[in-house]
Amino acid sequence: MKATKPDKQKIKSILASYQSDPGMLVPILQDVQAEYNYLPREALVQVGEGLGVPLSQVYSVASFFKAFSLKPRGRHLINVCLGTACHVRGAGRVLDEIERRLGVKSGETTKNMKYTLETVNCVGACALGPIVVIDGNYSGQMTGSKVKPLLESYK
Amino acid sequence: MAKKQQTSKRLNSVAALEALRKAIVASRDPDKPCITVCGGTGCLALGARDVIAGFKREIEKGGLEGKVSLKITGCPGFCEKGPLVVIKPEDILYQQVKAGDAAEIISETVKGNIVDRLLYVDPNTGKKTTYESDVPFYKKQKRLLLGSNSSIDPTVIEDYLALGGYAALGRALSGMTPEGIIDEVKKSGLRGRGGGGFPTGAKWETCRKAEGEKRYVICNCDEGDPGAFMDRSLMEGNPHSVLEGMIIGAYAVGSHEGYIYVRNEYPLAVKNAEIAIEQAEEYGLLGRNILGSGFDFSVKISRGGGAFVCGESTALMASLEGKVGEPRAKYVHTVEKGLWEQPTNLNNVETWANVPLIIKDGAGRYAKIGSEGSKGTKIFSLVGKINNTGLIEVPMGITLREIIYGIGGGIPEGKKFKAVQTGGPSGGCIPDSFLDLPVDFDQLDKAGSMMGSGGMIIMDENSCMVDIARYFINFLEGESCGKCLPCREGLKRMSQILTGITEGRGKDGDIDLLERLSATLVDCSLCALGSTAPNPVLTTLRYFRDEYEAHIKDKRCPAGVCKALVTYSIDEEKCPGCGLCAKACPVEAITDMGKKKPAILDKEKCIKCGACYDVCNLGAVIRK
Amino acid sequence: MVTLTIDGRKLKAEEGKTILQVAEDNNIYIPTLCFNEAVKAYGACRLCLVEITRRGREKLVASCLYEVEEGLKVKTGSDRVVANRKMLMELLLARCPNNKEVQDLARKLGVEETSFQQDDNQCILCALCVRVCQEVVGVSAISLVNRGVDRQMGTPYYEPSDVCIGCGSCAYVCPVGAIKFEDIGDTRYIKWPNNKMEFKLKKCKTCGSYWIPERQIEYMMEQTGLPPDTFDNCPDCRD
DSSP states (O other): OOOOOOOHHHHHHHHHHTTTOGGGHHHHHHHHHHHHSSOOHHHHHHHHHHHTOOHHHHHHHHHHSTTOOSSOOOSEEEEEEOOHHHHHTTHHHHHHHHHHHHTOOTTOBOTTSSEEEEEESOOSOGGGOSOEEETTEEEOSOOGGGHHHHHHTOO | OOOOOOOOOOOOSHHHHHHHHHHHHHHSOTTSOEEEEEOSHHHHHTTHHHHHHHHHHHHHHHTOTTTOEEEEEOOOSOGGGOSOEEEETTTEEEOSOOGGGHHHHHHHHHHTOOOGGGSEEOTTTOOEEOBGGGSHHHHTOOOTTTGGGGGOOTTOHHHHHHTTTTHHHHHHHTTOOHHHHHHHHHHHTOBOTTTTOOBHHHHHHHHHHSOOSOOEEEEEEOOOSTTOOHHHHHHHHOHHHHHHHHHHHHHHHTOOEEEEEEOTTOHHHHHHHHHHHHHHHHTTSSBSSGGGSSOOBEEEEEEOOSOGGGGSHHHHHHHHTTSOOOOOOOSSOTTTSOGGGSOEEEEEHHHHHHHHHHHHHOHHHHHTSBOSSSBSEEEEEEEESOSSOEEEEEETTOBHHIIIIIITOOOGGGOOEEEEEESGGGSEEEEGGGTTOBOSHHHHHHTTOOOTTSEEEEEETTOOHHHHHHHHHHHHHHHOOSOSHHHHHHHHHHHHHHHHHHTTOOOTTHHHHHHHHHHHHHHHOSSHHHHHTTHHHHHHHHHHHHHHHHHHHSOOOTTSOOGGGOOEEEOTTTOOOOOHHHHHOTTOOEEOOOTTSOOEEOTTTOOOOOHHHHHOTTSOEEEO | OEEEEETTEEEEEOTTOBHHHHHHHTTOOOOOSSOOTTSOOOOOSOTTEEEEEETTEEEEEETTTOBOOTTOEEESSOHHHHHHHHHHHHHHHHHOTTOHHHHHHHHHTTOOOOSSOOOOOSOOOOOHHHHHIIIIIOOOOOEEESOGGGOEEESGGGSOOSSOOOOOHHHHHOTTOOSEEEEETTEEEEEOSSOEEEEEEEEOTTTOOEEEEHHHHHHHHHHHOOOGGGGSSOGGGOO
16 A cells, blocks of 8 residues: 655644644644545654654554544545444444455455445434445445445445 | 735624624514525435525525525434424424425425425324424423524524524623622532533532632533434534533633534534634634623634543543543542643533523523423433434433333334433443333433433344443443553453354353453443443343343344344245345345245355345244 | 551551552552552552542542542452452453463462453553653653554554664563563664564773663763763773
8 A cells, every 4th residue: 555745844734723732633633634544654753743742642642543544545435333323223234244345344445445444433313324424425224235336336 | 915804793792792683683584484404414414415405596596585595504303304494484394305395395485385295294193293393203392402403504603693692691791700600500400411410510619619820611522422413413503502601611610711622523513613613703702802801711622533432521631632532530630630730621512502591591490490300401312213313302300201202203113112222331221111210310320321421222122132232342342542451451351251142152150250340340440431331231131131141041132133143044935936035135145936936045155134134024034 | 647547557648648658658568560659650550449438438449549638448458359459360361361470460369360261462551661761761762552452552653763762661660571671792672562673782991891772872962961971881880
């Protein structure tokens, strides 16, 4: 998987938008990830230097929070909701079917870098469970048989 | 760069605020029909964006801006029937609206008519209800907090002002002392809505008295309980109600800096909160010299990073300090030493939203609602195996039966109620013997569960209680911060034992070991994630022990859920040979033998996904 | 000064001291793993939990963190404390069944075997190494990575660290010997659970022994401004 070389100016401006406040490390990392679809190593180094925080602590935070990925991610981010309401309505079976079709487990990216599969613990749209969110688009009342057409609609 | 000259909107006094409010109300025609469409995450997921676009298109096409308004609002709660449209001022409710319905709704509304086919039909009586308040789902609710959602566009502060918003703040800043405000909140009996149920007034009082150079107020919008989305809807739909509460609270405890911590999975809530802060600042309702009172208070928004543990106050504060979300011992409370070691008052979204109600109408009126030990209303997310899924707001003390059957419309497909899970992963499963339990903090505790933040997951006869316990322990295992030994290692072992039981590897002694491990987690965990983690296991053992024993002794899952203990087969007598199951099977384990010949299921190939069982309407697929 | 009772003994102690400190001052044994006087108390291993009675209610608190109060009643070996300690030890033994210090402590606390499936770790995640590197040495070369059951200690990306000075404080403070530290010839080898590093050692001008990593000298010079010749001789050969 190819790593991205982040633009130093871009990182600098993200830091500036938070006044280089070390308390804002998590939102800063989120903005970096929104830019590069993952957290490149050089970005973590620059963020640490800009905030006066040791790299080991930046890395700690980056590896602690589930929102962050330290590896490059696929073009399409699939989030299967495993919240209680969705679970009770069979979300586990939907996840199984997606894993089966894509040949990856949750947390992994397909070899062709097309999809990254993640699970999320409740997106707060419980009436429509089971829910699968792809690139911010919500698909509700999912079943195993709806997986194939859903995946096929993404290039 | 030329600076744009802007006329300042700043309100320099409470009188100016009231004058502005009068002007806003006067500028609005109360009789002009307004089509309000729910723009909350739930309805958006059901296609509300297309519905909104449809309305915009049709209004523009017909040049009808003068005849009818369109407002995109917050969540009215009846998620099961979304996308929801409410026609004001009559409050006519249309459900499951599609983009293609826009033209008809507009034309009929302009004429003063109703679109019959889009009205809600009561499944029990077969009758249609026209008005929102007649819908059985809403009848037993008391929507003090959520009621204004369908009248407010959260990105338009003037909507909030028109309904009386910030009047409480005005009252607080003009003639009430901080101590007086704290007294009022104490008298109201308000208890924290995030799960702890701690008396809010007492918390504010301790914070005010605590020593420290600076003090902070925080709004906890990290709503991590899976299945709970009350805070999301409040923050998305009426962020000003939360903000107003925070400003009043900040004034009461003497804080000038606040944070709203929103979980990462709620992008719309973050967006609407940011807009609300900007607009409040423009009007001088937030920031420096609020309403000319001399009181300064500003609020920043911080996002979570996807960690349930950050709903715990000390972990949340660690995250706000740029550290990992590890809790610390609370022998010294966060009101004394919290964020950056300063006195910090943290409250949940719903708690903050209750404050303006108390200050505006007085504690006495507020305290009339609810039960003896739990005053006011509570928002619950009613989800799972229930007909009317959605958000409900009810007075404390209403019974579970009234919620599940009176408001929730009972269990779908005529199935039998089995249990309700309250309080999220820290709570417990309550069986049908408790259906007449009044819902409030103390009663739920007595039954072995807890109120928690308000998630209510309904389960029916097809829910396996051992699987539910396993689900919660797995969830918590993934969310444990890993700092303390009992939680990190204990949850791992509980997960191994429970998974073993659901996979047919349960053995004698497993239940005893689960109970002993649970006792250690309860006694020794560093924070409430660990110490409440055993609750789902302990309550399911208490009320559904027979299910555990069936799994362990008989290697059987009575509810038919645990894959390893369930087999699928075709009932040769019932199967008409329609081939639907064969089509549904993702691994071609079923062979369609043609009409009138029963299909053949290859047990070796079967992955037990249940697709065939779901698709067969004749009960010809057996699952045991 | 406050008066409190530990295991029935009436004791006087300064305000601000923790139960653990007062117990140690009075030769009362409370087991610990993640506690070390050199760094702030962390409260993670939970082995130091004792039972206190406060306002008529009993609860377990971490003695390394809980400050003594007037009238506090403490029990370091009640049935509840002992039962919990044993279960904690079973959990630790299941995590690190082949670690000698863990085995010894288990035996001392009356735990012969564990009811759980055994893993094979050496590190007990007490974080003493991380805390010493941060609070005492001031370098923060290592940290706790990932969360929950995936938690580990290590350098960022488990790769050689740019800032580690090879001082070996982490190995020194580890209560279970999970970090290996060896000087062979002119090289120091440090081995953490997930990676290792090598450091070139400075030779003493007088006795010729290799005594300190050059990186450590650079760091100390930065921090103190002392001239390089300060480090020409090893401590044994200095006047």
